[in-house]
Amino acid sequence: MLTSTYQRLEHHNGTVRLTSATIEPRPTGPTGPTGSVGSAGPAGSAGECSVLLAPAAIGVCRSDLREINGTRHLRRDFGHEIVGTVVACRPEGLVPVGQRVVLDPHPRVRRTSGFAELVEIQGERAEVAAALVPLPDDSPAVRSVFVEPLACVCHCLSRLDEATRAAGADPAGPVAVIGAGTAGALMAAVLSARSVPVTLVNRGRPRLDFLQERGVLPRTVLRTADETAGLTVPRAIVATAAADTATLGLAARVVAPDGLVLLYAGTQPGQAFADVDLDTLRREQLTARAATDSKTFQLVGSHGATREDFTAAMDLLDPRTPQRRELGRRLDRMVTSVLPLAQGADLLNRLARGPFIGKPVLVPGRPYSDAPQGAAS
Ligand SMILES: NC(=O)c1ccc[n+]([C@@H]2O[C@H](COP(=O)([O-])OP(=O)(O)OC[C@H]3O[C@@H](n4cnc5c(N)ncnc54)[C@H](OP(=O)(O)O)[C@@H]3O)[C@@H](O)[C@H]2O)c1
Structure with a gap:
């Protein structure tokens, strides 16, 4: 010892x-x-x-x-x-x-x-x-503190890929990420690095300003919730601190009919949206059909990370891979x-x-x- x-x-x-x-x-x-x-x-x-x-x-x-x-x-x-x-x-x-x-x-x-x-x-x-x-x-060492949150993000994006394949949708089709905290910013940075068109939406302006001013993400991909009129995407990810009704309502509004909404945000037992038990859906990584007044779409849960997700996260930050250095620099900022x-x-x-x-x-x-x-x- x-x-x-x-x-x-x-x-x-x-x-x-x-x-x-x-x-x-x-x-x-x-x-x-x-x-x-x-x-x-x-x-x-x-x-x-x-x-x-x-x-x-x-x-x-x-x-x-x-x-x-x-x-x-x-x-x-x-x-x-x-x-x-x-x-x-x-x-x-x-x-x-x-x-x-x-x-x-x-x-x-x-x-x-x-x-x-x-x-x-x-x-x-x-x-x-x-x-x-x-x-x-x-x-x-400091950059590597992102490995764990990035592994969870890799897991979520794998779930998105699976659900996209199962729905027969375009794997390179646009994605709206709702919530510009650490998780949402990492998701947007990884999707951008994969050349997937991404819009990062946040209810307030300060987080978007932070990401823009620090050079983490360009202004063109950042929108407040008030700036989403007319935004329609086949796939949306909810990555806010809480999966509240307003945030899920926003996801339901921007997703196209029959599109995918991936639920990553924290949920609590008993929480529901459009008659779907959100906590069970997320923790058990289920898929459910949800319906609002104007459309139906699929809700998909994501929870945790596997050893493969950790390997994928480290790979994304590998400084020996020239095309991935930029992602690491963005996280440093x-x-x-x-x-x-x-x-x-x-x-x-x-x-x-x-x-x-x-x-x-x-x-x-x-x-x-x-x-x-x-x-x-
Ligand atoms: N699925 C999984 O496996 C997994 C793994 C790890 C983490 N998570 C969850 O992912 C979520 C995001 O993590 P994070 O580290 O990015 O968190 P974070 O940095 O705290 O997230 C901040 C985001 O949440 C919004 N927000 C804050 N309070 C809110 C509220 N009461 N209702 C709705 N939105 C609110 C913020 O909006 P403003 O800027 O406007 O305040 C901002 O968009 C957390 O809920 C966490 O539990 C899930």
């Missing part, structure tokens, strides 16, 4: 604090719920393993802020956009020490806060191995701040209470460098 004490950010009663933690051997219990964040000690039961991960960079996601505010449903995943290096593994060899990884938050492991100098991860061996996705040594862990509590407390645009990143190591990382740090 390299060290027995380390610093991490934890939240309690709506406030984030920097705390000092100790790695202590503890007996292991049954595997907890997906992404449960709590104490995790070295492995103690057969079939279990524990890994210590040293994050080089952690992206801040809206869901982290929801956890701080107590408004997140079902999952606990505080600090999950992690790029780091494995510094210890028991039993030895399950994941090589020195391996750079990104965290896949979907496998069922128990872990401590991801906003930390070290993250203690524990669980069934197959789950822990699945949660740690190898990252090439030459991938820039979405990074609003790169701060040490010591400033993380103030940052998260401020973001949890105010507007949240762009991608803030915390870097626990000292000194910080965005040069490609080597082995163990």
